[in-house]
Amino acid sequence: MAKETVKKAGAAGNTNKAVVFIKENMGIIAAFLVLSVFLSVFPATSGSFLTAKNIFNVLRQISTNMLLACGMTMVIILGGIDLSVGSIIALSGVLAAGCVSRYGLPIIAALIVGVLVGLVIGVFNGFVISTTTIPPFIVTLATMNIARGLAKVYTGGSPVRVVTKEWQFIGAGYVGFVPVPVIIMIIVLIITALIMNKTKMGRHIYAVGGNPQAAVFSGIKVSRVKFFVHAFSGVMAGMAGIILASRMYSGQPTAGEGAEMDAIAAVVVGGTSMAGGSGKIGGTIIGALIIGILNNGLNLMNVNSFWQDVVKGVVILLAVFIDYVKNSKSKA
Amino acid sequence: MKHIHKRFPGVYALNDVSYELRAGEVHALLGENGAGKSTLIKVLGGIYSADEGEIYIDGKKAEINGVKDAQNNGIAIIHQELVLVPHMTVAENIFLGREQGQGILIDHRKMTEEAQRLLDAHEMNIKADALIKDLTIAQQQMVEIVKAISYNSRILVMDEPTSSISDKEVAFLFKTMRGLTAKGVGIIYISHKMSELEEICDRVTIMRDGQYVGTEVVKETTKDDLIAMMVGRELTNYYTRDYLEPGEIVLKCENISDGKMVKNAGFEIHKGEIVGFAGLVGAGRSETMKCIFGLTKGSQGDVYVKGNKVNISNPVDAIKHGLALVPEDRKLEGLYKVQSVRFNSTIEILERFIRGVSVDDRKEIEITQKYIDMMATKTPTQEQVIGNLSGGNQQKVMISRWLATNPDILILDEPTRGVDVGAKSEIYAIMNQLVKEGMSIIMISSELPEIINMSDRIYVMSEGRVTGCLDHDEATQESIMQLAAN
Numbered sequence: 001m002a003k004e005t006v007k008k009a010g011a012a013g014n015t016n017k018a019v020v021f022i023k024e025n026m027g028i029i030a031a032f033l034v035l036s037v038f039l040s041v042f043p044a045t046s047g048s049f050l051t052a053k054n055i056f057n058v059l060r061q062i063s064t065n066m067l068l069a070c071g072m073t074m075v076i077i078l079g080g081i082d083l084s085v086g087s088i089i090a091l092s093g094v095l096a097a098g099c100v101s102r103y104g105l106p107i108i109a110a111l112i113v114g115v116l117v118g119l120v121i122g123v124f125n126g127f128v129i130s131t132t133t134i135p136p137f138i139v140t141l142a143t144m145n146i147a148r149g150l151a152k153v154y155t156g157g158s159p160v161r162v163v164t165k166e167w168q169f170i171g172a173g174y175v176g177f178v179p180v181p182v183i184i185m186i187i188v189l190i191i192t193a194l195i196m197n198k199t200k201m202g203r204h205i206y207a208v209g210g211n212p213q214a215a216v217f218s219g220i221k222v223s224r225v226k227f228f229v230h231a232f233s234g235v236m237a238g239m240a241g242i243i244l245a246s247r248m249y250s251g252q253p254t255a256g257e258g259a260e261m262d263a264i265a266a267v268v269v270g271g272t273s274m275a276g277g278s279g280k281i282g283g284t285i286i287g288a289l290i291i292g293i294l295n296n297g298l299n300l301m302n303v304n305s306f307w308q309d310v311v312k313g314v315v316i317l318l319a320v321f322i323d324y325v326k327n328s329k330s331k332a
Numbered sequence: 333m334k335h336i337h338k339r340f341p342g343v344y345a346l347n348d349v350s351y352e353l354r355a356g357e358v359h360a361l362l363g364e365n366g367a368g369k370s371t372l373i374k375v376l377g378g379i380y381s382a383d384e385g386e387i388y389i390d391g392k393k394a395e396i397n398g399v400k401d402a403q404n405n406g407i408a409i410i411h412q413e414l415v416l417v418p419h420m421t422v423a424e425n426i427f428l429g430r431e432q433g434q435g436i437l438i439d440h441r442k443m444t445e446e447a448q449r450l451l452d453a454h455e456m457n458i459k460a461d462a463l464i465k466d467l468t469i470a471q472q473q474m475v476e477i478v479k480a481i482s483y484n485s486r487i488l489v490m491d492e493p494t495s496s497i498s499d500k501e502v503a504f505l506f507k508t509m510r511g512l513t514a515k516g517v518g519i520i521y522i523s524h525k526m527s528e529l530e531e532i533c534d535r536v537t538i539m540r541d542g543q544y545v546g547t548e549v550v551k552e553t554t555k556d557d558l559i560a561m562m563v564g565r566e567l568t569n570y571y572t573r574d575y576l577e578p579g580e581i582v583l584k585c586e587n588i589s590d591g592k593m594v595k596n597a598g599f600e601i602h603k604g605e606i607v608g609f610a611g612l613v614g615a616g617r618s619e620t621m622k623c624i625f626g627l628t629k630g631s632q633g634d635v636y637v638k639g640n641k642v643n644i645s646n647p648v649d650a651i652k653h654g655l656a657l658v659p660e661d662r663k664l665e666g667l668y669k670v671q672s673v674r675f676n677s678t679i680e681i682l683e684r685f686i687r688g689v690s691v692d693d694r695k696e697i698e699i700t701q702k703y704i705d706m707m708a709t710k711t712p713t714q715e716q717v718i719g720n721l722s723g724g725n726q727q728k729v730m731i732s733r734w735l736a737t738n739p740d741i742l743i744l745d746e747p748t749r750g751v752d753v754g755a756k757s758e759i760y761a762i763m764n765q766l767v768k769e770g771m772s773i774i775m776i777s778s779e780l781p782e783i784i785n786m787s788d789r790i791y792v793m794s795e796g797r798v799t800g801c802l803d804h805d806e807a808t809q810e811s812i813m814q815l816a817a818n
Contacts, residue, residue: 020715198689200682207679210668216627217657217665218679219647278670 021282025271027322028286031315035293045300054296056179062292063181064089064240064256066285068263069270070192071233073284076267077196078209078229079276080129080136084121085237085263087147089256092117092241094151097160097251100167107166114242115235121147122234129230130223136230144260151253159250171246181243188236193281195232205229210277265312266291269319290319336385338371345371346382349544351537353487353518358509360521360529360550363539364562364724364752369522372539373489376520377409378402389487408480409489414472418465423447425464426479450478454508470501477508481517488512489520494528498613506532524752526555540564563754570753571785572761574768575804578788579603581639582772583655583741585624588633593619595796597633601741601772606763608787609776611816616796617776618660621743625650625657637741651680656739658730660746660776662723666730669719673711674700676718676729681736703732708758724755731759735766742766743774748782760786780809792816 022029039049048054068085075082096114099105121143128139173180196202204225208215215222240259245251270287272279294315298308338346346368353359361369374380376387378396387394394405402409416425423444424431432446433439447460456474464472473493480488490509494502509519509532521533529536529550536553538545538561545561559570583601588594593616601607609617623631626644635642637653644650650657659665668676677700678685684699685692700714707728711721718726727747734742744763748756763773763786777783783790790802792815800815 194689198686198691200686203675203679203682203686206671206675207668210670211664211666213665214659214668217647217659219651220679273670277668 021280025280025283025286025323027325028269028271028283028290028319031319031322032286032290032293035290035297035315039293039297039300042301044302045297048300049297052177054300056177056182058292058296059182059185060179061296062288063179063185064243065259065262065266065292066185066288067188067236067240067243068233068259069266069284069288070188070281071229071236072260072263072267073192073270073272073279073281074196074205074229075136075233076264076272076274077205077276077279078226079212080226080229081140081264082125082230082233083137083140083260084125084143084147085233085240086256086259086261087144087151088118088121088234088237089241089244089259090151090251090253091121091147091154092238093245093255094155094160094251094253096242097162097167097245098154100164101160101162107164110167111170111242114245115238118234118236118238118241119231120234122231122237123227125234126227126230130226148253155251155253157253159248159252161250162245163249168246168249171243171248181247184239184243188239189281189285196281201225201228206277262291265316269316271323287319290315336372336375336387337383338368338375338380345542346375347542349385349539349542351544352547353520355486355516355518356513357534358513358519358521358532360523360533360536361539362523362529362536362558362562363545364722364754367539367562367752368542369539370491371542373409373491373520373522376402376407376487376489378407403483406484406486407489408483408485408487410473410476410480410491410493412491412493414469414476416464416472416475419463421461421463422451422458422467422475423460425475426450426460426482428479447478450482454478454481454511456508468501470497470505473497473501473505474508477512481512485517487518487520489522491522492524493521494523494525502528524750526558529558530555538562559753562752570757570760571782572757572764573606573786574764575788576604576768578605579770582637584636584639585620586634586636588620588623588631588635589796590619590623590628590631593796594623594631597793597796597798599791599798599801601774602788603740603772604767604770605788606767606773606775606786608783608790609774609793610778610780610783610790610812611793613778615793615816617793618745619796620793621657621745621774621776625655625743627657651737651739654738654740655743656734656737656741657743658727658734658745658747660749662726662730662750666733667718667726670717672715673704673709673718673721673729674714677703677714677732677736680733699736700732703729703736706735707732707762722752722755723750724752724759727751727759728755731762739771741772741774743776745776746778747775748777748779756782780812783807783812784809 039045071085072082092114095117096110099110099113100107125140125143128134129136170180175183196205204220207218207220208222208225212222241256244255266288267284268274269290270283272283291312294312295308298311336346336349349368349372351372363369371380375382378399378401381397387396389405396402396405417428426447427443431438432443444460451458451460456478458467458471458474464475493505513519523529533550535547536550536558537547538558540562580603581600582603586598588597597616597620611617622628623633624635624644626646626649635644642653644653674696678696685695697714704711709725709728709732711725718729747759751759767773775786784807787804789804790807790812791798792800792802792812794816802811
């Protein structure tokens, strides 16, 4: 009997990566499927959920969270956390909007400024975290406040409106029938997946997150890895800020409040361990989808928005709990 | 414990194991890593429940379904990794979870007094109000023992208690253990060190591959018999070593200093040599190697590789000059515990199969397999999470990782620590093979028999200095210890 199970384990090891991924993430994949099927057949939503229009709508809604979650996945695998991304959304959004409406700069310049804002704050996070031993939680808590504060200072607290028509292309436009943010999201996902699975940097992220001291012995430049990951997370937030500001026709100093928590939720629901060293971008994608579909479904069902938060919390717990039960079984 | 069975997915961890402990005896539990010792102890301690089998205590059948049950039955376990809270006092640790006092208020004075009484009763020179973090490892162990005794335990399990304490402290530990057995406490003693068995244990039970092999009275058996029972075969040549004429000097180090632990250390290594580094803990051996490997900022000294002076300021430089270092503390400095055997094998040589964003999976698998075969690493698959392998197999992967960099000079820091006898012998054979092929090996080890039997030459260090160099035919435990205490 014992031999049989050993053989089975061996066979599982040899099958391809997709099968392994599905096996390891059975919990959230099941949650995702159950949720989707439920929304497709539930009378109140069956007519509207499974339509092309609604699906693209959902994808567009989750695109900003997905961008943040891409950066957050790397940061959390590294064993850290990035709380500043929500505030970067605001600062990037108001400055980019300001470029167009206040200074009359071309839109392309505004886009560059928005991304640069994210890059600068990310680089600053990375610099402090890689050169000192101050915990990432504290560093990014500080930059979270600084960025949010700067956004409010710049705007005086009120939105920076943009009336230029072209401005809306990034956040609300379409290429064919696909929303632009969805296209951006897919490109970013491909880039993130490539970095994490196909580059030396990706391996080094897992190594540093798994055992920083061993990484030093391995000759991995630990500070460079931390630097890169935080800069990447900042850039993601900068891009998310532009998309949001574009979709709302304005840069708002309150945009992205709590967005960091949604990103963390997507990553954790996706099976990445807060302890660092393990996790997959594929899991994060499903995690972000679950949260997005849930929001959408609850809206379609006309559930009171206060209750939506409660349901969201319960689903996050459930998804993580399923993985926990599965893992503790396979470990014992 | 009778006929204990425990199955895990894919593993039959305990297959009909029986074990008996008499009051007042020290009964060793012996077996290679993965033999099922820890699992058996965890069943006894209520951490796992057995699939089949019964546990009898004082002749009565005991139901142990949790840690509390075990405690109530007088069973206390001292784990290999100490589980004390560093920032709390000795007294607080001893009474952790059953603080003394009234209602929700803790009576600190009463607790401290009670703890001090317990400590004094066992002649332990420890203050009950000291913080755990200020104690030595050995003292912390004593606190663990007192904590265990304070539950009025009749059965005490000690899992490799001597793995990180000095000889003097071991002597004191044994004295304490004898005091306990005299009071009728039965001690289950887990250790890899054969010499300790002879000194402290009355009987020994041997396990292998989750099965019961036999129980022997220690005085009536020999070390070789026990090893044979553990490994399941006779180890005819435990140490494999063919001494060859060494070649030219490949590494020469002069005046290595790090400003703290290492003081003007100097030595040279020839091609095809195994050079042992002996010394007491804290003699600066590992620190010397870290300097050479570019891991210590601000270290000084001259390093010559094959006659050329080189400048090594980080591990990347060191690897470039043909050096490799398998660190001392596998868990802390080597393993990526949650990652696979393959990830752990190839992390040093990513550039060989990753170009930009293209990974040559087949090549990575091929390289990994090459070293699994070479080292005879036992792992179900390359995807196996390395944390699930035994210590010996983890160490083999660590050595593989560094061999993959094709080094000329391989530095092994305590290569067989926490490695079972079978794997140890295999590692020796591989070392012998590697030097035959022209590699040079530096081996730091605190196990004198291993150093004496494997090295061409032995450098002895004491307090950061190299105090002598012995040829393998003139090295004895005595001559080494003399230099080490110099």
